[in-house]
Amino acid sequence: MVISFLLIVIGFLGLIFGANWLVDGASALAKKYHIPDLVIGLTIVAFGTSAPELVVNAVASMDGLSDIVLANIIGSNIFNLFIILGIAGLIYPITVQSSTAWREIPISLIVTIVFFGLANDFFIHQNTEISRLDGIILLLFFVFFLYYVFKQMKTEKGEVLPYSHRSNSKIWSLIIVGFIGLIIGGKLVVDNSIGIATDLGVSQKIIGLTIIAAGTSLPELITSIVAALKKNSDIAIGNVIGSNIFNVLLILGISSLIKPISYNQIFNQDFALLIGGTAFLIMAMVTGKRKKLDRWEALLLVVFYLIYTSYLISKEL
Template identity: 70%
Template sequence: MILSAACIVVGFASLIFGANWLVDGASSLAKKNKVSDLVIGLTIVAFGTSAPELVVNSVASYNGFSDIVFGNIIGSNNFNLFVILGLAGLIYPIKVQSSTAWREIPISLLVTLFLFVIANDFFIGQHPKISRGDGFFLFMGFIGFLYYVFKQLRFEKKEAIAPIDSSNYKIWGLMVIGIAGLLIGGKLVVDNGIAVATELGVSQKIIGLTIIAAGTSLPELVTSMVAALKKNSDIAIGNVIGSNIFNILLILSISSFVSPMRYNLNFNTDVLMLMGGTVFLMIAMFTGKRKKLDRWEAFVLLSSYLLYTTYLVTKEI
């Protein structure tokens, strides 16, 4: 257990350093290329921090573990929205750009609603599942989202900024090393956390509902918290919204290409929770300080997740 505990410490250190390097590299890349931090957060950072979900879900789909695939995606998205934005907003109120309030957050809601509809097969009447055909439509949605993001580049007007001394090699090197640190750190924390929990006699159900569910979201968690500490709101919220969209449109579509997956209707409650949280985030943009996630709103997000998780755990015991 001592070795596992030590590995957990090393894992968290890797997560923290990796997040620092990724945020610094991403911010430098944005400034050097006169691209907004939000675009970088919605794309490169979001994809990098979603890599654990991609690996876990591809393997789970290949082995026929549909519940792990859906549980990981839906659980990670809820964790991203309620916990990561909640903690980041408590650290520093998150100022949100108009495009995020009016377009990116609604897109995230529509994507979740689309998942709810196709997973339940409302219009076909078959057994609930995500087929390869459904995956194709999800993947086309992902291509459409990328087109939308890069189309915004033409309309951005960046203020003049001082030249960035770092070379492209150094910037990309920081980002690659940062993502590697997040992946390695996340794996160390998850694997050794499971080992410690098992040795302490914690049931596999509880381990799955806590360590595994949150484990693949550790990169997003640390990255957004570091971004909040650096007062870089665009990367903090872009990482979360981008990751949630990536998880459904890209990772779920790839998982369905590997193998079609039956959908457990018990996940509907979790999907509705995700939609409700996204609606709350949209409303929060126009209450209190407009286009800003205030600390009290962040507290509501975090508290809601803790209450909901307590309910799930007590129901499963």
Template identity: 60%
Template sequence: MTLQILLLLVGLVLLIKGADWMVSGASSLAKKYHVSDLAIGLTIVAFGTSAPELVVNVYSSLQGHHDLVFGNVIGSNNINLFVILGLAGLITPMVVQSSTVWKEIPLSLFAAVLLIVLANDWLFPNAHILSRLDGLILLALFGSFLFYVYKQLKTDKQEAAPEQKQFKPLQIWFLILVGMAGLVIGGRLVVTNAVSMATALGVSEKIIGLTIIALGTSLPELATSVVAALKKNNDIAVGNIIGSNIFNIFLILGVSSLLSPIEYNPVFNTDMLLLCFGTSLLFIAMFTGKKKKLDRWEAGLLLLIYVGYTIYIISQEI
């Protein structure tokens, strides 16, 4: 147990440092090529921080741990939305571009609703399977999302900030790639040792997926968004969360179901409805204010909702 705790702490250090390097590299890349931080946050940073979920889900899918596949993605998305965005919003109010409110957040909501429809197979009530065809649909939508971001790269420009430290191209990519490596390795160490500890205590696979694994694989998003918030880089903080949630459903579940059809347990519908509710709440919070902003009290509300949700799902297991 001592070794597991030590390795978990090493993983946390790698996650934090990897996130710091990735934010620095991604932000420098955005400034160097006059690309918005939001576009970089939605692609490079989102993919890098979603890498642990991809690794865990591919392994779980091939091994037939279906509850872990869905629990990891659904749990990670809920943690991203309620916990990570909530913490980032407490550090500094999240002011974002209007495209995030009108395009990326609704797309994230669409992804969640589509997953409910595809996984439940309401036309075939006894199925409840995310099939290979469903996987192809999700991957096609992921390709469309990448094309949208590519268009953003051409239309959403910003001038380089002269006061920011400028890195050479090799330094930028070194920061990004080493940061990604730190995130993946750190996430792996955290998840592996946390799961071993939880399994020894007799926790169910569903709860492990929704909590321990989801939290472990979400630590890169947590570290990245908190560091970005501390650096007042709201577009990367929010773009990372929204982008990761879109990546998790379209790419990670798309790849997982393409490798092997995944049986869906309808008990996850409650967790999916919470994700839809939270995403809708975020849209309303951003839409109703004078500025496209998530205030501190709204961020605190997100955290309180997640605390209540966690108490509920654990009580269901007792």
């Protein structure tokens, strides 16, 4: 089991470094052909931070591990909301200033409710699964969301991404090595997580909601902590909310296209936590004069996550 844990750590390192190398190489290639920073940020950089979840879910979907697929997405979104945003808010109270970030919070709630409805087949009466048709619907929503963000960001000043000229060989080396790191890392994480779950006698759901979800959310965690230390509230909250929307619309959409995902209704309690947490965030932002997530509210998020995770683990023991 110790070896399995070490291989998972190596897998996460492969995912993180692979995503960074892929983003660096793809950004340099885009810059070389004079693609605007806005387009790079919306596509390449956004994809890079979601790449760990995407690769892990693609591997799990191909292997027919529906609980891992669902637990990674739901667990990552819960981790993003309660731990990442909570820690960022403890470092520096988060104030919503950008109109884009302000609108994305309710959009994230709506996307989560749509995910919940599709999973439980409230809209189309069939077996409880996320079908390929559902995946197409999610990806269509993702295209509309990208168009919406693109239109919004055109009216706002964006930060220019740093760029240093690189040779073609170095650019393509970064892209290729990045992809290899993602693929190998994703495979190591999924295979060894299943091994640990089997050895410990716990469900794939618990492993997905805890170890895998936290590990694949490391890029978002680092980004939001750095943003909080720099007192950049828009990046701190935009990173979390944007990632949660990407996880559902893009990653779940692709995962269900690879293979329909069987839905276990035991996940409904996790949906309740995610929906409740997002609603709490909206309430925190609309109440009071300063429209911000105070430190005591951030602390509530972190404490509630720790209590809930302890509850889930205790049920397995």
